[in-house]
Amino acid sequence: xxxxxxxxxxxxxxxxxxxxxxxxxxxxxxxxxxxxxxxxxxxxxxxxxxxxxxxxxxxxxxxxxxxxxxxxxxxxxxxxxxxxxxxxxxxxxxxxxxxxxxxxxxxxxxxxxxxxxxxxxxxxxxxxxxxxxxxxxxxxxxxxxxxxxxxxxxxxxxxxxxxxxxxxxxxxxxxxxxxxxxxxxxxxxxxxxxxxxxxxxxxxxxxxxxxxxxxxxxxxxxxxx
Numbered sequence: 001x002x003x004x005x006x007x008x009x010x011x012x013x014x015x016x017x018x019x020x021x022x023x024x025x026x027x028x029x030x031x032x033x034x035x036x037x038x039x040x041x042x043x044x045x046x047x048x049x050x051x052x053x054x055x056x057x058x059x060x061x062x063x064x065x066x067x068x069x070x071x072x073x074x075x076x077x078x079x080x081x082x083x084x085x086x087x088x089x090x091x092x093x094x095x096x097x098x099x100x101x102x103x104x105x106x107x108x109x110x111x112x113x114x115x116x117x118x119x120x121x122x123x124x125x126x127x128x129x130x131x132x133x134x135x136x137x138x139x140x141x142x143x144x145x146x147x148x149x150x151x152x153x154x155x156x157x158x159x160x161x162x163x164x165x166x167x168x169x170x171x172x173x174x175x176x177x178x179x180x181x182x183x184x185x186x187x188x189x190x191x192x193x194x195x196x197x198x199x200x201x202x203x204x205x206x207x208x209x210x211x212x213x214x215x216x217x218x219x220x221x222x223x224x225x
Contacts, residue, residue: 093216108162129153132188
């Protein structure tokens with residue numbers, strides 16, 4: 001405590017401490033503050049020695065850019081709810097999703113030659129995907145019942161990995177998006193491919209179910225790539 005004894009009288013007080021002096025070099029002030037903190041257990045509440053006041057921790061503003069992400073399907077008490085979309089503006093909304101069904105070489109050859117016992121795999125799965133999109137609100141509890149203006153489901157055979165690549169598109173003009181309808185379309189189409197082919201193999205795998213693109217609504221457009 002050599003600096004304390006050499007330079008400054010100290011006045012202790014109940015809510016902190018204060019030191020008084022003039023003409024003390026800034027490096028000595030910094031060292032003095034460290035000694036005082038080691039003695040009294042806290043930093044000075046003010047800085048009459050001429051040093052800059054201690055900085056307060058930065059605080060985040062309450063602007064939209066700093067707002068935390070929230071789950072829209074839960075209320076303030078954490079209970080599940082259906083989102084009220086009535087205040088939203090109507091707009092054209094489009095969503096595209098995809099998935100892949102890994103068949104294996106044996107089953108792939110049977111599908112490609114249309115020799116599966118149950119019939120035309122790709123055609124049946126296509127119809128199933130379209131039907132699935134229209135039934136989304138019955139399958140996913142908190143989805144809205146949407147009037148779809150268009151549903152497209154395409155299935156393509158991929159020889160490189162013996163798979164069926166499925167792409168689904170859903171379109172509507174309304175207050176909420178159709179991502180779930182597009183995703184349901186490809187998922188149901190993929191499950192139908194499995195059902196049509198399961199007698200030939202149990203190794204079939206449905207993978208990579210994901211949203212590829214969406215447009216419309218307040219959030220605008222989004223694409224995976």
